[in-house]
Amino acid sequence: MSPAPLLALTAVSRRYGPLTAVDRVDLAIRDGERHAVIGPNGAGKSTLLALIAGTTRPSAGRILLDGRDLGAAGPARRARAGIARTFQQPAVADSLTALDNVALAAWPRAAERGLWRPGRYRALRTRCLDWLDRVGAADLADQQAGELSHGQRRLVELAAALAGRPRLLLLDEPAAGLTDTESARLVAVLAELPAEVSLLLVEHDLAFVGALAGLVTVLHEGRVLAHGTPAAVGADPAVRAVYLGAREL
Amino acid sequence: MRGEARTKLLGALALTALALFVVPAVLDDGTLAMLAPAAALGLPAVGVSVLTGRAGLPTLGQGAPFAVGAYATALLARAGLTVGPLQLLAAALAGALFALLTGPVVVRARGATALMITLALGELVATAAGRWTSVTGGTDGLAGIPAVRLWWGGAPLTDDTALYRYLVVVTALALGATVLVLGSPLGLLLAGSRDHEERMRAAGHRVGAALLAACTGAGALAGLGGALLVTEQSYVSPADVGFGTSSLVLLAAVLGGIGSPLGALAGAVLVVVVRDQLAARWPGHGPLLLGALFVAAVYLLPDGVAGVRLRRPGGGR
Numbered sequence: 242m243s244p245a246p247l248l249a250l251t252a253v254s255r256r257y258g259p260l261t262a263v264d265r266v267d268l269a270i271r272d273g274e275r276h277a278v279i280g281p282n283g284a285g286k287s288t289l290l291a292l293i294a295g296t297t298r299p300s301a302g303r304i305l306l307d308g309r310d311l312g313a314a315g316p317a318r319r320a321r322a323g324i325a326r327t328f329q330q331p332a333v334a335d336s337l338t339a340l341d342n343v344a345l346a347a348w349p350r351a352a353e354r355g356l357w358r359p360g361r362y363r364a365l366r367t368r369c370l371d372w373l374d375r376v377g378a379a380d381l382a383d384q385q386a387g388e389l390s391h392g393q394r395r396l397v398e399l400a401a402a403l404a405g406r407p408r409l410l411l412l413d414e415p416a417a418g419l420t421d422t423e424s425a426r427l428v429a430v431l432a433e434l435p436a437e438v439s440l441l442l443v444e445h446d447l448a449f450v451g452a453l454a455g456l457v458t459v460l461h462e463g464r465v466l467a468h469g470t471p472a473a474v475g476a477d478p479a480v481r482a483v484y485l486g487a488r489e490l
Numbered sequence: 491m492r493g494e495a496r497t498k499l500l501g502a503l504a505l506t507a508l509a510l511f512v513v514p515a516v517l518d519d520g521t522l523a524m525l526a527p528a529a530a531l532g533l534p535a536v537g538v539s540v541l542t543g544r545a546g547l548p549t550l551g552q553g554a555p556f557a558v559g560a561y562a563t564a565l566l567a568r569a570g571l572t573v574g575p576l577q578l579l580a581a582a583l584a585g586a587l588f589a590l591l592t593g594p595v596v597v598r599a600r601g602a603t604a605l606m607i608t609l610a611l612g613e614l615v616a617t618a619a620g621r622w623t624s625v626t627g628g629t630d631g632l633a634g635i636p637a638v639r640l641w642w643g644g645a646p647l648t649d650d651t652a653l654y655r656y657l658v659v660v661t662a663l664a665l666g667a668t669v670l671v672l673g674s675p676l677g678l679l680l681a682g683s684r685d686h687e688e689r690m691r692a693a694g695h696r697v698g699a700a701l702l703a704a705c706t707g708a709g710a711l712a713g714l715g716g717a718l719l720v721t722e723q724s725y726v727s728p729a730d731v732g733f734g735t736s737s738l739v740l741l742a743a744v745l746g747g748i749g750s751p752l753g754a755l756a757g758a759v760l761v762v763v764v765r766d767q768l769a770a771r772w773p774g775h776g777p778l779l780l781g782a783l784f785v786a787a788v789y790l791l792p793d794g795v796a797g798v799r800l801r802r803p804g805g806g807r
Contacts, residue, residue, distance in 0.1 A: 334682040337682060345693065348693075
């Protein structure tokens with residue numbers, strides 16, 4: 242018997258009227274796993290991520306974190322339970338500096354939280370420089386996030402997500418809109434993630450997935466089409482049929 | 491960081507000292523008395539600058555907690571409680587409590603919907619003030635309110651200069667408290683929620699609770715403003731707390747460069763000067779002048795009167 246997975250989805254569905262965006266999906270993520278969900282446009286990848294993050298409720302099925310049903314918990318509760326995420330459009334607070342973005346994201350799960358402690362916040366802020374440094378954006382610390390480029394915002398957002406010390410990190414198409422250099426840098430940063438952080442990645446860019454993920458789930462029309470190592474999934478004829486003409490895994 | 495805070499503190503002290511000692515020496519008593527309404531209008535405007543500028547919740551209903559604070563003060567004073575700090579505490583608590591109770595309805599909405607809900611709340615309270623004759627005196631208002639005392643056993647403040655200084659001290663303390671809160675992590679969270687609410691939730695922040703806290707704080711500021719109104723004019727009626735007041739408060743905050751508490755206060759001074767001084771020279775044209783002021787401010791000073799000087803270079807939005 243293996244221990245219970247960190248995250249488990251059992252027969253999770255999400256229907257929008259007659260459309261079933263996610264159809265009875267089973268998925269398990271173990272501690273430290275690097276897992277990618279791929280699939281063509283409209284396969285239900287982003288809906289799946291929203292279901293796990295708590296911004297969308299499942300129409301059926303259960304989502305368990307550490308064996309406990311997340312039920313109706315909203316995104317903030319799930320974040321405090323250890324699920325962090327990034328958005329398709331890098332989400333930062335434009336009027337705050339890059340460093341404040343990171344420190345504010347670290348605050349809810351930091352040991353020193355409590356909104357009335359400016360001194361403690363300053364200490365946390367100083368430590369958060371380290372997270373910016375890890376993503377290679379330490380030089381942006383005092384810049385307003387609104388003035389950063391798309392790629393820089395992505396890095397700051399990632400630093401913010403990591404600073405919350407998540408157990409599970411959800412990345413929604415992190416490579417979208419990045420230059421090749423930026424994308425390579427992102428892969429390097431993610432490869433350096435602490436082993437205990439699990440990663441669930443929704444991505445289009447198959448090269449990016451191949452460089453990071455140990456396990457791949459292929460979604461097609463809301464259903465799990467294939468599941469396995471990148472090599473095994475890449476050799477699957479059904480997957481090849483869906484990705485006809487697409488790049489090799 | 492610390493050096494910047496010290497500069498700010500010194501600047502605030504210098505400004506307060508200027509308002510306390512230099513202004514009364516330069517202006518005569520009559521002019522001082524005409525400046526006094528700016529304090530009553532200024533504090534709710536500071537609240538609007540926090541709610542709308544910082545937290546991104548538009549409001550047209552600050553007349554409501556303002557009314558609650560004003561009537562609480564008037565009733566206390568008529569019952570013989572004329573000690574200033576006590577009146578202020580009661581008015582701030584009453585305004586905060588009102589905002590805390592009505593806030594959950596407001597913070598569920600955003601944008602124009604929030605604006606309409608606050609407008610409705612403001613009108614409800616103004617109507618209640620006009621109808622609940624046994625408590626509020628109805629449309630006649632509450633008159634004959636005794637002058638405020640600084641402390642137990644102190645002499646009543648009847649002299650214009652002394653009254654003016656009382657208003658300045660209360661306003662400066664309330665403004666200082668506001669700036670402190672805005673500089674805390676809560677202030678950052680409010681800005682973050684305005685910029686990207688979903689991001690703040692995804693980090694685990696209780697955005698609704700933070701917005702409710704901002705509402706409550708703005709309610710306390712408006713309540714304090716209500717207390718100062720009663721202190722300054724010894725009278726309160728529903729006409730002092732209706733939609734007209736709410737919109738003047740919003741105008742002051744906009745003139746101040748929405749989001750700047752000190753600017754909102756400066757905006758209130760400007761509004762009062764235009765309304766009471768310039769309009770006195772062209773009787774009946776007060777609203778026209780205020781409208782022109784508003785249009786001019788929006789076009790000429792998009793960052794408000796405070797934006798001309800107080801924004802850090804390159805700070806932007």
